[in-house]
Amino acid sequence: MAWQLLILCLPFASAAVKLEEMFSWNVMDWNYPDEYSRQQAIATDALIPENALPVGIERWRNKLFVSVPRWRPGIPATLNYIPLDVPYQPSPKLIPYPSWQGNELGNCESGLNTVYRIKADKCDRLWVLDVGTYGYDPNVTNLCPYALNVYDLKTDQRIRRYVFRPEDIVPSTFIANIAVDIGSSCDDAFAYFSDELGYGLIAYSWEQNKSWRFSHSYFMPDPLVGDFNIAGLNFQWGAEGIFGITLSPIGLDGYRTLYFTPLSSHTEFSVSTRILRDESKVSGSYKDFKVVGVRGPDTHTTSKVMDNSAVQLFSLIDQNAIGCWNSALPLKPQNVGVVDKDDVGLVFPSDVKIDEGKNVWVMSDRMPVFLESELDYSDINFRIYTARLDTLLQGTVCEQQQQFIPLARIQDSKQTTVQLPYTTRTQSVTLPPTLPTFTQNEYTSNLVPNPQFTGASYPQTTHNIIPKASSYMQINMPKTPSAPYTHYRYTENKPSGRNLWWHKNYEVQENY
Numbered sequence: 001m002a003w004q005l006l007i008l009c010l011p012f013a014s015a016a017v018k019l020e021e022m023f024s025w026n027v028m029d030w031n032y033p034d035e036y037s038r039q040q041a042i043a044t045d046a047l048i049p050e051n052a053l054p055v056g057i058e059r060w061r062n063k064l065f066v067s068v069p070r071w072r073p074g075i076p077a078t079l080n081y082i083p084l085d086v087p088y089q090p091s092p093k094l095i096p097y098p099s100w101q102g103n104e105l106g107n108c109e110s111g112l113n114t115v116y117r118i119k120a121d122k123c124d125r126l127w128v129l130d131v132g133t134y135g136y137d138p139n140v141t142n143l144c145p146y147a148l149n150v151y152d153l154k155t156d157q158r159i160r161r162y163v164f165r166p167e168d169i170v171p172s173t174f175i176a177n178i179a180v181d182i183g184s185s186c187d188d189a190f191a192y193f194s195d196e197l198g199y200g201l202i203a204y205s206w207e208q209n210k211s212w213r214f215s216h217s218y219f220m221p222d223p224l225v226g227d228f229n230i231a232g233l234n235f236q237w238g239a240e241g242i243f244g245i246t247l248s249p250i251g252l253d254g255y256r257t258l259y260f261t262p263l264s265s266h267t268e269f270s271v272s273t274r275i276l277r278d279e280s281k282v283s284g285s286y287k288d289f290k291v292v293g294v295r296g297p298d299t300h301t302t303s304k305v306m307d308n309s310a311v312q313l314f315s316l317i318d319q320n321a322i323g324c325w326n327s328a329l330p331l332k333p334q335n336v337g338v339v340d341k342d343d344v345g346l347v348f349p350s351d352v353k354i355d356e357g358k359n360v361w362v363m364s365d366r367m368p369v370f371l372e373s374e375l376d377y378s379d380i381n382f383r384i385y386t387a388r389l390d391t392l393l394q395g396t397v398c399e400q401q402q403q404f405i406p407l408a409r410i411q412d413s414k415q416t417t418v419q420l421p422y423t424t425r426t427q428s429v430t431l432p433p434t435l436p437t438f439t440q441n442e443y444t445s446n447l448v449p450n451p452q453f454t455g456a457s458y459p460q461t462t463h464n465i466i467p468k469a470s471s472y473m474q475i476n477m478p479k480t481p482s483a484p485y486t487h488y489r490y491t492e493n494k495p496s497g498r499n500l501w502w503h504k505n506y507e508v509q510e511n512y
């Protein structure tokens with residue numbers, strides 16, 4: 001076990017608490033025009049604040065978007081934002097986006113039902129998938145079909161609604177993650193959607209206004225790592241397939257790489273957008289999907305993002321942490337870092353994003369406690385953190401390695417040089433010569449997806465992401481946290497004023 005400890009300790013060695021808590025809430029609330037309307041909403045159960053769990057975030061200029069799925073009644077809007085150019089409030093109320101009417105439940109044409117993760121692009125568009133559902137397992141009602149909604153962020157108008165084809169969906173489909181691929185122009189745009197429980201990947205072409213669906217055994221969960229321990233709860237999410245997806249910068253061949261990982265898995269896979277953009281590759285492309293590597297033990301992840309220097313950040317839900325991987329290095333446990341960790345504040349990091357100014361945004365929401373147990377509304381349950389990307393990477397294995405290896409040591413030792421695949425100029429990265437070596441087999445022998453699990457023979461599940469109470473509750477569910485909670489973030493003396501740095505530089509450079 002000594003080698004395991006060593007892996008975990010390496011990234012922590014110089015890690016301080018780098019993420020700054022920007023907003024936090026005991027319970028979410030909405031910004032009604034006046035208190036009378038709010039009281040009316042509460043009286044009619046149109047607003048039940050305790051039923052709201054924020055899941056996704058995205059930052060665009062002066063707006064920080066927050067999605068709240070309609071898993072329970074009393075959610076007035078599923079797509080919302082927090083204005084970043086108003087006086088700072090630690091627990092701001094949510095403002096529906098684009099409007100209250102634009103969030104109407106059951107209105108398939110012009111409303112939104114349930115939205116998970118959202119993506120803003122460089123062309124000032126917001127990509128939003130309405131999964132059309134109300135409620136959660138076993139009480140899910142499909143009010144509307146799956147529909148992609150794209151908004152012009154400069155005018156707050158919806159500029160596209162596209163309903164997925166029936167062939168894109170299977171009975172068990174559950175889609176919570178989205179990636180947006182902008183090519184040579186704003187029209188050269190594709191969006192990709194991971195179907196977690198239907199084990200598919202849907203591609204949508206903006207120009208063709210058309211979608212298609214890929215299937216692959218790499219989209220399936222690793223049956224050996226379906227057990228989760230989070231916030232003192234033990235539960236099994238063993239059916240959870242392809243989930244977190246993100247795109248690399250454009251490579252030398254003109255295409256990006258889509259990285260993906262099933263939720264019940266420690267393995268990372270990839271496929272070129274050269275394949276995904278081409279509808280004819282839906283069949284015959286099995287070997288174009290690649291195994292990238294294995295992150296290591298306790299690395300279940302729900303959300304990932306890669307910036308244009310090809311560093312990936314991802315939630316580490318077992319560790320109450322955000323992890324990193326510099327894709328210039330091979331993906332293996334010793335190249336996976338932890339950029340920050342907090343056993344109180346980062347319980348279930350549900351989303352991580354990097355904005356145009358290289359600021360990282362993280363949402364944590366204690367989701368397993370909300371779903372299975374009950375949140376304590378006298379405590380802070382939901383948090384949004386932010387930090388500069390370079391600050392987060394400092395001192396981790398994801399930083400450029402040559403920056404802290406003394407030259408003499410490099411010259412003295414055997415060097416390993418790998419090419420960064422995503423930059424137009426060729427950069428070489430020198431691996432630190434002193435890293436311990438591990439037997440790759442120890443990680444991979446049990447983790448490679450079983451080729452027997454073809455789409456046809458793999459048992460279809462009908463459950464939602466939300467585990468049924470019976471499977472979720474373990475016989476010996478400990479009521480005490482698996483890792484002792486440390487309260488350092490609570491007791492810390494917070495600065496009374498905020499440095500509102502994001503005010504000044506929210507103008508995004510036009511790239512097109």
Ligand SMILES: *[C@@H]1O[C@H](CO)[C@@H](O)[C@H](O)[C@H]1NC(C)=O
Nearest residue numbers: 135136137138139140468469
């Ligand atoms: C599902 O709905 C039924 C009928 O409304 C209700 O009795 C039951 O408690 C609900 N189950 C859950 C888990 O919400």
Ligand SMILES: *[C@@H]1O[C@H](CO)[C@@H](O)[C@H](O)[C@H]1NC(C)=O
Nearest residue numbers: 160161162163164208209210
């Ligand atoms: C795109 O397809 C949808 C069908 O889902 C259709 O309603 C819409 O008008 C199309 N939009 C454009 C711009 O072609």
